[in-house]
Amino acid sequence: xxxxxxxxxxxxxxxxxxxxxxxxxxxxxxxxxxxxxxxxxxxxxxxxxxxxxxxxxxxxxxxxxxxxxxxxxxxxxxxxxxxxxxxxxxxxxxxxxxxxxxxxxxxxxxxxxxxxxxxxxxxxxxxxxxxxxxxxxxxxxxxxxxxxxxxxxxxxxxxxxxxxxxxxxxxxxxxxxxxxxxxxxxxxxxxxxxxxxxxxxxxxxxxxxxxxxxxxxxxxxxxxxxxxxxxxxxxxxxxxxxxxxxxxxxxx
Amino acid sequence: xxxxxxxxxxxxxxxxxxxxxxxxxxxxxxxxxxxxxxxxxxxxxxxxxxxxxxxxxxxxxxxxxxxxxxxxxxxxxxxxxxxxxxxxxxxxxxxxxxxxxxxxxxxxxxxxxxxxxxxxxxxxxxxxxxxxxxxxxxxxxxxxxxxxxxxxxxxxxxxxxxxxxxxxxxxxxxxxxxxxxxxxxxxxxxxxxxxxxxxxxxxxxxxxxxxxxxxxxxxxxxxxxxxxxxxxxxxxxxxxxxxxxxxxxxxxxxxxxxxxxxxxxxxxxxxxxxxxxxxxxxxxxxxxxxxxxxxxxxxxxxxxxxxxxxxxxx
Ligand SMILES: [Fe+2]
Ligand SMILES: [Fe+2]
Numbered sequence: 001x002x003x004x005x006x007x008x009x010x011x012x013x014x015x016x017x018x019x020x021x022x023x024x025x026x027x028x029x030x031x032x033x034x035x036x037x038x039x040x041x042x043x044x045x046x047x048x049x050x051x052x053x054x055x056x057x058x059x060x061x062x063x064x065x066x067x068x069x070x071x072x073x074x075x076x077x078x079x080x081x082x083x084x085x086x087x088x089x090x091x092x093x094x095x096x097x098x099x100x101x102x103x104x105x106x107x108x109x110x111x112x113x114x115x116x117x118x119x120x121x122x123x124x125x126x127x128x129x130x131x132x133x134x135x136x137x138x139x140x141x142x143x144x145x146x147x148x149x150x151x152x153x154x155x156x157x158x159x160x161x162x163x164x165x166x167x168x169x170x171x172x173x174x175x176x177x178x179x180x181x182x183x184x185x186x187x188x189x190x191x192x193x194x195x196x197x198x199x200x201x202x203x204x205x206x207x208x209x210x211x212x213x214x215x216x217x218x219x220x221x222x223x224x225x226x227x228x229x230x231x232x233x234x235x236x237x238x239x240x241x242x243x244x245x246x247x248x249x250x251x252x
Numbered sequence: 253x254x255x256x257x258x259x260x261x262x263x264x265x266x267x268x269x270x271x272x273x274x275x276x277x278x279x280x281x282x283x284x285x286x287x288x289x290x291x292x293x294x295x296x297x298x299x300x301x302x303x304x305x306x307x308x309x310x311x312x313x314x315x316x317x318x319x320x321x322x323x324x325x326x327x328x329x330x331x332x333x334x335x336x337x338x339x340x341x342x343x344x345x346x347x348x349x350x351x352x353x354x355x356x357x358x359x360x361x362x363x364x365x366x367x368x369x370x371x372x373x374x375x376x377x378x379x380x381x382x383x384x385x386x387x388x389x390x391x392x393x394x395x396x397x398x399x400x401x402x403x404x405x406x407x408x409x410x411x412x413x414x415x416x417x418x419x420x421x422x423x424x425x426x427x428x429x430x431x432x433x434x435x436x437x438x439x440x441x442x443x444x445x446x447x448x449x450x451x452x453x454x455x456x457x458x459x460x461x462x463x464x465x466x467x468x469x470x471x472x473x474x475x476x477x478x479x480x481x482x483x484x485x486x487x488x489x490x491x492x493x494x495x496x497x498x499x500x501x502x503x504x505x506x507x508x509x510x511x512x513x514x515x516x517x518x519x520x521x522x523x524x525x526x527x528x529x530x531x532x533x534x535x536x537x538x539x540x541x542x543x544x545x546x547x548x549x550x551x552x553x554x555x556x557x558x559x560x561x562x563x564x565x566x
Contacts, residue, residue, distance in 0.1 A: 019315075023310060026309045026310060026318070026322060027309075027310060029302065029306045029309055029322065029325055029326075030302035030303050030305075030306035030325060030329075030537075030541075031306075031537065031540075031541045032541065032545065033541070033544065033545025033546075033548035033549060034542075034545055034548075034549060035299065035329055035332060035333055035336075036333070037545075037548070038302075038329055038541075039326055039329045039330060039333070042322055042325065042326040042329070043326060045322055046319060046322045046323060046326070049315065049318055049319055049322070050319060052315065053315040053316070053319065056315070069315055070314045070315060073315055074313075074314075093544070094544075094545070094548045146555065147551045147552050147554075147555040148551050150555055150558065150559075151550070151551030151552065151553075151554045151555040152547065152550055152551050152554045154547050154550075154551075155547055155548070155550070155551030155554075158547070239310050239311060240310060240311065242311055243311055243312075243313040243371055244313050244314075247429065247431055247432065249429055250313075250428055250429050250431070250432050251424065251428060252313040252314045252317055252371075252421075252424060252428075
């Protein structure tokens, strides 16, 4: 894997992860638990898909084969998508969504913060903008985790179930793919090990405050970064890509 | 203390002087009720309207289109919020309004009881439905009730943006591949008459118009607005090579406007009474979201109660 290939693959991991998370979040729009929350989540989806667009634009430029961000988003198959498995997990109930979200927000917050120092100027510019947005996302999802954990018996139960179910997908966030290792060596990507440390500390403190617990001895499910996904991803893509695939010559 | 008659005179005088009526001012009960009905209907329309458009967010055909649509649907929800707040100044709670909607007692704009079947419908809604909404709403910026007027000023700015974006979607389609052009024409065919219905029944069948005009809740009649909309929209359709689906459409030099076929008023009343193509689905979706959100709202309330106490101690 040469530098250009590694950078391209690395950008796809980041871009696809943002895109699939944003796509999942946008499924909530118009169906949220109350109006203010519906708008907040829509706003988070907007930011997240915005990140995906910038990252995929850059990926297309790095690839330099005449594809643009839409070609990358709409004309790759599931095996060519490299998002982490966590983000493709179904929305479920609002606790499922918020637990998935807080895992991702804590990760993205520390990741983008570190990425501000990237040697790659495009990425550091993106990170400086994104870290502001994600710190709001993170406050929002932490706010809910505290309320679910320490709210009613029902909400506590739902949040704990969501954690028990989703914890197995968190290990992948910190397991570097070959392209990430190369980018880390080049001082383009932050070290996942250092992010993992910060992430664990945050999540442990948050869950403690929320009276929620972290499951032990969980086998971590990997594979997303190699394009080996859960069965959910292809349904997301089938829906998302349907129009451009039906009319491949059309411009929208 | 002033007598009711004196209060009414003050109220009438304010109306006559084009002054705003504010929440603390005395107002006739009929005026208050008319406003609650109209503003809450308007708020519900914004929120229910998120459903047909939200239907295409996950399938928007480009990332840019996805972002634009998400932002638009978010705006509509924001309009719902301002309007619920404006209605609350009249002494009704949002819960009461939502309950009335879910019980089928409060109405929302019938246009949202039509399905969004293709991507072109997202263009048609922005161009036609937001366009018609603007015609109705521009005059409401100068409506007599202060909070409603101020909400409408904010809303109108965003609605004109939506209309331009919708027209842009239609233009891209109309100037695109033959299939895209057909998609655009099909959407115009399906949305044209339902949009004309948005201005309400013909003036001679509109029971509330007289009071509404008197109170400056309305400034132009349904038929006047409908005519204005047709005059504005026909050239826009022609400009992008689409055909308004009305064989009788003809410029009338004498009235400086188009003659056009009125919508099918039987269909209008049928949809209002609940038998439109999506009435059941729209209401069911709103009720489902509300019921599934119940434990979420309860968790937030329970937490607030527990932790307010703790904050007092610490
Ligand atoms: Fe609106
Ligand atoms: Fe709008």
